[in-house]
Amino acid sequence: MPKAVPREISTRELQSMLGVSRHVVAGLVAAGFVTPSRGPRRQYRFTFQDVVLLRTALRLRAARVPPRKVTQALSRLREELPDELPLSGIRVSAVGNDVAVRTGPSQWDAITGQLLLDFEVAEIKGDVVFLDTAPAPQDLAHQAEEWYDLGEQLRKTDLDGAERAYRKAIALSPQPFYAAYVDLGALLCEREHRCADALQVFDDALMHFPADAALHFNRAIAYEDLGRLDDAEESYMRCLELEPTYADAHHNLAMLLEKRGDQQGLLRHFNAYRRLTT
Structure with a gap:
């Protein structure tokens, strides 16, 4: 070439x-x-x-x-x-x-x-x-936001660059950067053979935000893509414990339980999904 x-x-x-x-x-x-x-x-x-x-x-x-x-x-x-x-x-x-x-x-x-x-x-x-870049701690939050914004801009045109920018935002931020964790994990999970890396990002994020339903939901998706169905089911259930009205978690869990032959679980969660979306 x-x-x-x-x-x-x-x-x-x-x-x-x-x-x-x-x-x-x-x-x-x-x-x-x-x-x-x-x-x-x-x-x-x-x-x-x-x-x-x-x-x-x-x-x-x-x-x-x-x-x-x-x-x-x-x-x-x-x-x-x-x-x-x-x-x-x-x-x-x-x-x-x-x-x-x-x-x-x-x-x-x-x-x-x-x-x-x-x-x-x-x-x-x-x-x-x-x-x-300046070494003053009070500027770190602003720098982290700049790198996060860069990641958002690159997401449609340069996936490697977006990943780097999100990671830089997480590294620079003086406080755990929730949005950067979520977007980095989602980006990695969408890429071929990167779900294990995405899982690590979600695990890191959950150390800071253990009661966040969306992180448990995203972690469940990563587990499911990796074929770790027991872990995926557990993560969907944890998501729903934290937020019982999380419609997408009900839907995904219903589909997962169908694969596993749990018809009762399938109907329960699919009906919950329908109630929440109609």
């Missing part, structure tokens, strides 16, 4: 990403921080690497880093950045007195110096976006 051509970014898109004027972009290019290609009308076309380099240059300038060190840091960044934005995204941050870049689980130092920058780079529907 031929390798996909990396997406190029226009000056206008770059301005929007960085929050700067066309004049500032032109100045950064003139300073030699990046060397963008030219389009058919001689307009600048920027790559993913260019975007990250310019964002880093702006942050280093704002931190009053000497120009020589800015150039050194960008030179190292240019050498080490991947050709395309990886699914895991990257993070550029200050670690002690060093600039570090994380690509998935790996990390490398860019240059030593007193630096103030911290941002993550992700992708939404093919567009490079920046998600600022």
Whole structure:
């Protein structure tokens, strides 16, 4: 399969990403921080690497880093950045007195110096976006919401990206993030061969929300897809103990009991389902 051509970014898109004027972009290019290609009308076309380099240059300038060190840091960044934005995204941050870049689980130092920058780079529907990250605990809830919203946006176009975003929301949130648990588990259960992973998500969520009927219902679906029918029946029953009017639980349990030859249970729960939905 031929390798996909990396997406190029226009000056206008770059301005929007960085929050700067066309004049500032032109100045950064003139300073030699990046060397963008030219389009058919001689307009600048920027790559993913260019975007990250310019964002880093702006942050280093704002931190009053000497120009020589800015150039050194960008030179190292240019050498080490991947050709395309990886699914895991990257993070550029200050670690002690060093600039570090994380690509998935790996990390490398860019240059030593007193630096103030911290941002993550992700992708939404093919567009490079920046998600600022700050270590202050009071900002974690906002960051978690940003990652959750990213997961919602990616859900129809990039399932792997959505999974990563939901997991990031759960990891960052200072409080158990109910919606992220539910949506991540549902996403995994809809994917082939991922119901075991979904079950783990629901089990983790139930440690925080043990009396939530919807989580027990979703866990029952995962058990059923895995062929663990005893566990599925138990989870549907627990759901109904917590919320007797949960119509879908009555329906699913009725169908499960039919498979197991329990006609009495089938009729009881199917009749309950009909009463609740008519």
